[in-house]
Amino acid sequence: MEIQDTKSTLEVTPRNNDKIKKIWKTAGILLALTVAEFIMAFTMDRGILLYVLFILLTVWKAKYIMMEFMHLGDEAKPLFYSIIVPLIFLVWLLIALAKEGTDIFLMRW
Amino acid sequence: MSAHSTAIGVSSKRGVWGGGNEPLKASYGKLMMWFFLLSDIFTFAAFLISYLAIRVSYPAYAGPADTFVGSNEYWPVPELVFEAVPFLHGIHAPLVFVGIMTFILISSSVTMVLAVEAGHRNDRNDVVKWMLWTMLGGITFLACQAWEWSHFIHGTDAGSVLTYINSLNREVTETVFGANLVVNEYGPAAFAQLFFFITGFHGFHVTIGVVLLFLAFYQAAVGVYDRRGHYEMIEKIGLYWHFVDLVWVFVFTLFYLI
Incomplete structure (x- = not known):
């Protein structure tokens, strides 16, 4: 069997630190929102207000995942x-x- | 739009209805992944909204947390059900373990987006590195879920005394430990049924995701994408993986917080 040349013929572009910084920033926001949900779960009384806040925070997180991670906003x-x-x-x-x-x-x- | 049309012998002036246009400016594979994910969003949304409907059809547990006992008369409070952590038997640590699981899945989503970013730059080493981290995150999450399920099925030391109709159609009153599809010590039968069904379906998606991640990791490592000329496969699998994370965000809120 012929040994295949696995060396890349594609040109590798160097890292764009701004982009990578933005990814980590989004990750930080997602983490902060999850931590906020946790704190609310233990400090607030159960009721409609809490549930609505939970769902709003969840939709907010979903927006970040779809727009920043899945790049739907760039399509x-x-x-x-x-x-x-x-x-x-x-x-x-x-x-x-x-x-x-x-x-x-x-x-x- | 049609300026870079590749069809042979076709004028670029043929207009919008002449065919060969790409109004969505995305490849076939990426479009189909998006439409598959849209259909999957509907499936999961139907499950989760049904969960909400069944949940509000039962009374919620209203008493103080420290006197909580499981009963099929009312819906349990999640932080009193999901309160165990591996290696810390008997310690009341509400939502800690599921918090760790959420953190793991979000982290693996971050490493996935880093792999996609490396793919845009044709940087094979970075792609391979981040795909490996993503895969490890996925496998760790699955392992956590296996523990969570096994704890849920085997139950607590004390169990709960319940009156229910067993599989032989007889009404019995006995101490129930853990959960199955007929009865569970935490709440109404529907509680465990929905838990198994929805987290199970999500876990199944994660399992498929880990297989796809492995295939992409392997192909990237042996240079298939370099020879192909682009790393779009990483992007498509990335879409699926982020979707799995997206669903978990909703499962987490509806099952463990509300």
């Missing part, structure tokens, strides 16, 4: 919207099933 606008717009349907699912759940609760107890 062409039609691609961006074809991923984001269908998620509107989930809003309805959430409203419908939350109502369903509370109604079952009222019937059972």
Whole structure:
């Protein structure tokens, strides 16, 4: 068998420290938001307010992961919207099933 | 858009409807990965929203935390269920272990994005290094989840006394330890069912992700992507891996915090 030349023919560009710094900054933000959630879980009373805050923080984290890590913000606008717009349907699912759940609760107890 | 069209003998002036355009400016593989992830978002969202609906159909545990006992009459408080840490038997450490798991998965997402960044620069050594770290993160997360499951299934020392209908369709009252799909010591049967189903489905995704990471790691290391001329595969697998992290962020909030 012929030994393949595994030496790269591609040109390697040097590290762009600004980009790498931005990645670590995003990581720091994600970590800070998670720590904030932890502190809230132990210091705040359970209730609607806490749950809404949790969900808002989670969506905020999701935004960072999608925009910074998955680079969705850098894609062409039609691609961006074809991923984001269908998620509107989930809003309805959430409203419908939350109502369903509370109604079952009222019937059972 | 069509200025760099590669089709032979096609005029670049043929306009938007003439074909050969790339309105989304992304390769086929990347587009299909995005649309697969969109469909997977719907699957996970359906699971998690169903979890929320079933959860609000049960009363929540309202009493003080130190007198909590598991019962199938009300939904348990997660920080009183998930409070064990490996090697620290009997120590009440609410949410500590799941916090470590979250940290591991977020870290492996960071190393993945560093691998993608190295791929853009055609830097094979950096790609290989960061892919290896990402893979290690994924495997560690899976190991943690295996422990978490095994603890959840075997249960606490004390267990809980529950009245329930067993698999032989008889009503029994007995001390229950751990969890299965019929009964569990923490809360209503649906609690453990949803836990197994949703974290299991997520863990399955992580497992597939680790396999993909390994393939990409291997191919990068032996120079397949150098010969191919680009490192786009790292980017596509990166999208999948970040998605796994994204889902975990929601699982974490809904299962362990709320």
